[in-house]
Amino acid sequence: MSLRVSMSYVDDQKFKITNQTENQLLVDMYSKEKKEHLSPMELLLSALTTCAAVEIVSMIKKRKRNFINIKAETTGLRVENPPKFFKSINVKYLIYSSDLTEKEAERYISLSLEKYCSVGSTINQKTAINHSFEIVR
């Protein structure tokens, strides 16, 4: 089961990615003032957060709980020295629901991040994946 992307060069710090269905993505490593797109390490945080979010929403709906909205804030903590990998990532989900219980939210989030999400499962040997959440009524 394989997945493929192609990369082309835009400039020394900007690249274009195309996937197998011809969808595109620009990535840059510009400094703050000049930045236009996400950087590689931001893509990694994005991949983890969205990968688990899909599973969380699916579980809430399967259990017939009310679902209004979901948001997240994800923070990655890097080691000080190069290659500065993520030693930990904390994902905080805000779930808007009238009847989801704390216990259910905890269970769905931890199952998604730790068990079902392919991205989490790829990085979890090197990176501690932590989570927290808030249910908004």
Added chain:
Amino acid sequence: MSLRVSMSYVDDQKFKITNQTENQLLVDMYSKEKKEHLSPMELLLSALTTCAAVEIVSMIKKRKRNFINIKAETTGLRVENPPKFFKSINVKYLIYSSDLTEKEAERYISLSLEKYCSVGSTINQKTAINHSFEIVR
């Protein structure tokens, strides 16, 4: 040293990411026919490929070698069963240069993927990262 992104909900299989410099990214998990953006696992391949590409270009230029272009094809092989993490990723770089030697290319690519790139260093405990290359004159 921390990095942060925020996620908001578009629909059950589509999310928007915003980084700290307000750059945005859409991610979807739609099936082929409907797909508009990259999926989380494609983001991971993109992150690895571009992260190392920046380093490779920088090394070629520092050593005053001719540099015309760089492209890449990246294939991730997933395990069969959920959570289907990447057991290996192969990145093939095409480097367009009139004077870069095979030995230099091999060295710059392996150093980038295995030593300098933060993404590679985050995933390399679970995922074997392989590479190949071609120099185009």
